[in-house]
Amino acid sequence: MSVEEASSTQNSVPMETAEGTGDSVVNGESSNTGVLSRIHQLLEGSHGNNAEEAVKSCKAIAASVLTAPIPINVIDSIHYLTNLIVQTCPIRGISIIDDLLTRCSTPGVLTSLHSDLVQLCLAAKLLSPALKHLDQDITAISPHEDMDVRFVLQYYYYGGLLYASLRKFTRALHFLEICLSVPSQQTTSAIQVVAYQKMVLISVLTGQQLNIKDAIPPHEHS
Numbered sequence: 001m002s003v004e005e006a007s008s009t010q011n012s013v014p015m016e017t018a019e020g021t022g023d024s025v026v027n028g029e030s031s032n033t034g035v036l037s038r039i040h041q042l043l044e045g046s047h048g049n050n051a052e053e054a055v056k057s058c059k060a061i062a063a064s065v066l067t068a069p070i071p072i073n074v075i076d077s078i079h080y081l082t083n084l085i086v087q088t089c090p091i092r093g094i095s096i097i098d099d100l101l102t103r104c105s106t107p108g109v110l111t112s113l114h115s116d117l118v119q120l121c122l123a124a125k126l127l128s129p130a131l132k133h134l135d136q137d138i139t140a141i142s143p144h145e146d147m148d149v150r151f152v153l154q155y156y157y158y159g160g161l162l163y164a165s166l167r168k169f170t171r172a173l174h175f176l177e178i179c180l181s182v183p184s185q186q187t188t189s190a191i192q193v194v195a196y197q198k199m200v201l202i203s204v205l206t207g208q209q210l211n212i213k214d215a216i217p218p219h220e221h222s
Contacts, residue, residue, distance in 0.1 A: 051084055066104075093116070094120050111145065112151035149184055180199070
């Protein structure tokens with residue numbers, strides 16, 4: 001499964017004005033709803049100039065976030081942006097998310113934006129910004145957002161693909177195994193099926209022993 005297919009199943013400044021709106025944004029909160037409404041209008045539009053303006057607007061509100069936690073409205077806007085640019089200009093969103101996570105997230109705590117970053121880095125074939133976050137083992141899920149399980153699955157699936165592309169196969173298998181072990185709302189999600197296929201392929205190519213029983217989610221054993 002390509003990055004595009006998987007995504008279909010799905011410099012700090014203290015104060016800045018989102019371009020073209022006239023609304024000041026402080027720590028991710030707009031003085032009214034104008035900034036976010038405008039961004040969502042852009043992201044719901046088609047292509048071209050809308051994407052360019054959306055990138056600039058998201059960059060402005062992301063740069064306005066000074067401390068953790070990252071506000072939910074900022075997270076939602078970046079999710080919209082990721083979906084808009086992942087197939088056309090993924091490189092434009094990488095520095096926005098990387099900078100925001102570096103400044104305003106706790107190492108080892110997973111947010112849904114980690115998934116967006118790894119997805120964009122894979123699509124752009126620019127791996128180093130994601131790698132520094134992937135190399136930090138996750139010990140907790142962010143308590144500040146009600147995270148959909150798909151973001152957890154995507155983070156470990158995309159992370160596995162990224163490590164595999166770097167020929168770090170042991171780490172790749174580790175990420176894919178975690179992807180398989182995450183309980184999903186469905187019996188087994190589509191992304192877990194593909195993660196299992198990738199695990200088998202890597203184990204065949206590398207000769208690494210794959211413990212099939214441990215790799216399959218518990219509810220699939222019976």
